[in-house]
Amino acid sequence: MTSPFDIIVVGGGNAALCAAIEAAEAGARVLILEAAPKPYRGGNSRHTRNFRCMHDGPLSVLIDSYGEDEYFEDLMRVTKGNTDEVLARMVIRSSQECLPWMAAHGVRFQPSLSGTLSLGRTNAFFLGGGKALVNAYYRTAQAMGVEVRYEAEVVHVGMTEGVFTHVDLKNGTQIEGRALVIASGGFQADLDWLAEAWGPAALNFLIRGTPYNRGVVLRDMLDQGAGSVGDPTQCHAVAIDGRAPKFDGGIVTRLDCVPFSVVVNKEGQRFYDEGEDVWPKRYAIWGRLVAAQPDQVAYSIIDARSRDLFMPSVFPPIEADTLDALRIRLGLPEETLHTIETFNAACGAGKFSPQELDGLATKGIMPAKTNWARPLTQPPYYAYELRPGVTFTYLGLQVDETARVRANGVPLANVWAAGEIMAGSILGEGYLAGFGMTIGTVFGRIAGREAADHVS
């Protein structure tokens, strides 16, 4: 074989970079093929801010301790048991030694950001965010001799009798290699694919991260018999500002106003308890809720008293001095006024306390608002348009503890997968903040080491 590369890594995000660095450190000649152009390199990893890390005692910026069992319970809660316990516990245990490894390879950490204090014990934040992390890894990898090609989308993985031989790029180039690491993320940027599960409504979804994760390699592998995990019809979606860009809006498009607001759909009707729980515990369900509304849109309306109760968001709210003027500005029917009047009338007396479940609930309306139910009476009134923003998809490649991909029931000789593309085994549903980067780091490193072992 004449290829100058031992290992081909498909993708250019966190998992790909961790794999490439480990493999290069073991002496392999590594090529990274990143579909995006350089300014957009790093997939969804460039949008992240932290990773969830087990620690038996204070570690770097992390305070106190966060043990394996507590971590695992947190995971069980969000996935409702839909996880592979062996893999999950392995990831959790490995996360502790990942932090120093990350630091040794250029990643810098900072204490939790203002407004995210609840994560200070469990999640280590990256100084400068995920793009700074990605930049550091690219520097480290390139200094080790890893070659990187941008705008190099892989469209097909060439295999002969279960043995990987080469990849085909979109531009027609064929590159041979002795081992393959697939770290090309989910398929959420392919709206047509999402529409297969969600119907045409999916075309109205916004994609919070990169437009380059289109699942091309995932589909190609599935077509070649690779084993799959994860529900193909599910995606993780949150409610974000409806004015966000179609792709890559990232963190700033999030809206934290829902618990302090009245949310109506396009027909001016309320449809869910806005105050069911504290926002970090509920924000993930609002993506689906909004997705189920006509035209996949909803409006979160607050009055002046709630204006400063949540983190500022990227776009200023729509504002008016009366509720009627506001609804006209939003293009909502008159019914909206009736909904709000009914809501206001259902609010009782009690102490409003934004930082905790205050039990201030409505009486006699459906759906009820069970906390923070305060009437909208203080002009000016503000509204934010909500739309579903997709974070990632669950369908992926099945792997074992060594990150090896299986096809037609048997492990492939020289193909490994890491990151979002295999996360469905562990995160069968729901999401645990900071766990995506943990999975990618742990499995990326394993895949890199295993692949290097194979070629040495």
Place this chain on the structure above:
Amino acid sequence: MSAETLQDARRQIEICNACRYCEGYCAVFPAITRQTAFADGDITQLANLCHNCRGCYYACQYTEPHEFAINLPRVLAEVRTDSWKEFAWPSGFARAYDKHGVVMGSIVVLCLCVLIFVAGSLQRASGGEGFYAYMSHTLMVAIFAPAFVLPLLATFVSLRRYWVHVGGGPITLHSWRCALQDVAHMRDLGGGQGQGCNYEDEDRFSNARRIAHQLTLWGFVLCFASTASGTILHYVFDLPAPYGLLSLPKLFGIPGGLMLSAGTLWMIWLKLCADGGLSDARVRGGDMAFVLLLFAVSTSGLLLYASAGTGRMPHLLTFHLATVLALFLTLPYSKFVHGFYRLAATLWNADAT
């Protein structure tokens, strides 16, 4: 100030306030998160707090071609320049400096060479020793005292305007201590964790700019101490120049001059390597001229020491004095003011935290 630039800065700052990923790099971001609405004065203050380390640019997921087009180092640099021009006093002089730094610098040097040389020849007959064989000390003071005091006065007026604009109050002793410490260590050029700036080589962190700037700053302070000690020796102790190698003026002056020359040369090199798109393109020439002028001051000063007793000395003396004069005369209208504004902004910030 340009309303468009301010508005763009406000737009970007609001995006950062919703993001906050860069909170650990410098004092600008924590200052942003303390507020939800940003008046013009707030933005001017934030702009003067930024020292263009570029950490936040390379870390940003929203830089062009992304439609949010975040480029905080550049927009803050533009607001900064605008604010210096706005507050410059007398206002008419402000326009002089922004685009034509290099040209202006050379013209000033040239004029002054001629001027001082002529004045010097007039005095030659009087015959002193050393430097003063060529120019009487009294004449030097007559020229330099006002050239030093007036620009400082103008700068003081500008800073007062700034302070009013950003809504500054009385400064506590504690704020002075914090701010001077920050400046002395160039803490903000450390990138938050001592890793430095993303300056001369894209996203690579390095302390080159911090060290070069420290050499420049402390070199300048030592040179200043050299001149001041010379003046004191002359007037208080009646010990006129030339001074021996172990005298205070030389003990301050030689290391100071070497540091200043090395620091400025290094700064110029770093500036040439850095991406011009992350600073205010309008004043690139002017900024460079300022650093070159500093380099000329220290290097001519060193050469002057070396040339004692040779025939080159009178010309070097004239040149050196001319560069010093030009440096001080242009002080309120050149990059020189950045130091004063940064100190003011740091004081304001120390007061707010």
